[in-house]
Amino acid sequence: MTNLETKITALLQDALKEAYDLDRPIHIETPKDKENGDFSTNLAMTLARDLRKNPLEIGETIVAHIEKPDFITKIDVKRPGFINFHIAQSALHDLIPTILTMQEAYGSSDMGKNRHYNIEFVSVNPTGDIHVGHARGAAAGEAMSRILKKAGFAVTKEYYVNDGGNQIHNLVLSIQARYYQHFNKEATLPEDGYHGKEITNLARTIAEEHGNRFLKEDGYAYFRKTGVERLLDGIKQDLANLGVTFDIYFSEASLYEENKVEETVKTLIDQGFTYEKDGALWLKTSDYGDEKDRVIVKSDGNYTYLTPDIAYHRVKLSRGYDKLIDILGGDHHGYIDRLKAAIAMLTGEADKVEIDILQMVKVIQDGQEVKMSKRSGKAITLRDLIDEAGKDAIRYFFARHSLNTHMDLDLDLAIRKSTENPVFYAQYAHARIVTLLKKAQRERDLKPDPAIKDYSALEDEHVKTLLGTLNTYPAVIEEAASKRLVHRVTHYIHTLASHLHAYYSHVPIIVEDDQVTVQALNVLKATKIVLKDALELIGVDAPDSM
């Protein structure tokens, strides 16, 4: 809630007390239509039933008990019962020096109270290049982490490296087969092998570095270590190019090395959460909300995917986080119940684990859907997409939509660097501001001055709208963080840019009067600070010129 909303809420609470001797929660909203004021409340309508009176009448009665402060120019009651507050632009003027002084700290809040969140995302198996289907999770997780930090949470970003399971065995066999083929020895890839060209390249590199020695000796261990390392390095590099980094890369294999999986299974057995059937060990997840029980030790003695993942979440919880957030693809939604069930058994803290599901991205090329699979190697890599479309366009694109949206990514469109791409709209607003600030400095030796308090020369509806938007930034951050909706920030960016463009187009910034010019420069500088900060949250650069 903004300062002004807090003040208006207080006014309403007092008036409600006086008029009806009632104490109710006050809901303040910002009307879409400026005709309906700057803030409004549905209070009168919510009371209509209890009081058995017409909402308009109730509204008028409440308003009659409000002593109108200076910052409010008008209060009116409109059908069907809204109470609308029109505020003076001057009420927003304090905001300008505030933002200029706080700079990028503006919009931060202590909502998170420094609670520590661990957020796990991407976690793509190191069995090949990362592809565009993974980029959505990467963009979402990174942006969400930054927003949470901005809202006062401590955040650890984590990537779970599946370097322990059967898929790595298949990876090694795939590398080995390609290595043999490199020396013209007959070899076939395993049935579940990886056919991507990056595997062929990797085998060739190994051949160049080590010659044919692995034809004579067993290369399994070397292929395994080198394969995972280099493929993971490639993934890290691609993510870094997308502006996505992690604090922790957690190795699944390390769980085995430290007996964490074994310990976890033993604990589950000891506490009576398991039973044997058909030669396998089952976990009674159905007692904890799962639709059926799950196997954790297969009849061949191996673990299922779930087993080390339970151990992994147990390890994460033991580090003392207040919450674990997993961002998973929509194809994993059926996995949630069993994981949470297992965590409930072990710790009773299943509510500390929250799983955000993002729907899969359908990639369209030449009007046709491109099905992606790492095994087949038929995938459009993230690297190619970044090369062609650029980091900013990709980040903006993914940050625009709710995680629930089933998105179509039209590659032909994404690659086009035209006005069709809305990222430029926001970046252009920033570049325009910088251009003006430079021009004023160069030609008139004028620059923004946070000491200025008087903005009366700037009375204008475009300025007022712009300031009103700047005013809501902290509330936008809090909402985006608490509801975990990254796209709220992106929509805010668009709105802010649009009001900046409108202001720029209708009102001359650099004018004859130095003082008035500096006042306007202050508004621009404040806008620039917020725009750049918000863009930073979603991982988009704010260029000085375009």
Add this chain to the structure above:
RNA sequence: GUUCCGGUAGCUCAGAGGAUAGAGCAACAGCCUCCUAAGCUGUAGGUCGAGGGUUCGACUCCCUCCCGGAACGCCA
């Protein structure tokens, strides 16, 4: 069959109890002797998948159904 998402303007998507349902792109009509026109201004475009229900009020909540995507392994 069960579970999870989605169905809103020609297209891509916001909105999640309130006012005349909004943006971008595409379409149409204007605006550069003037701080970058990657911009601004205006017009047009909607049975919010369908039908019931709850409510003073439903695109929003509940139920049923239709369509699309995903998942329902001792795969990962």
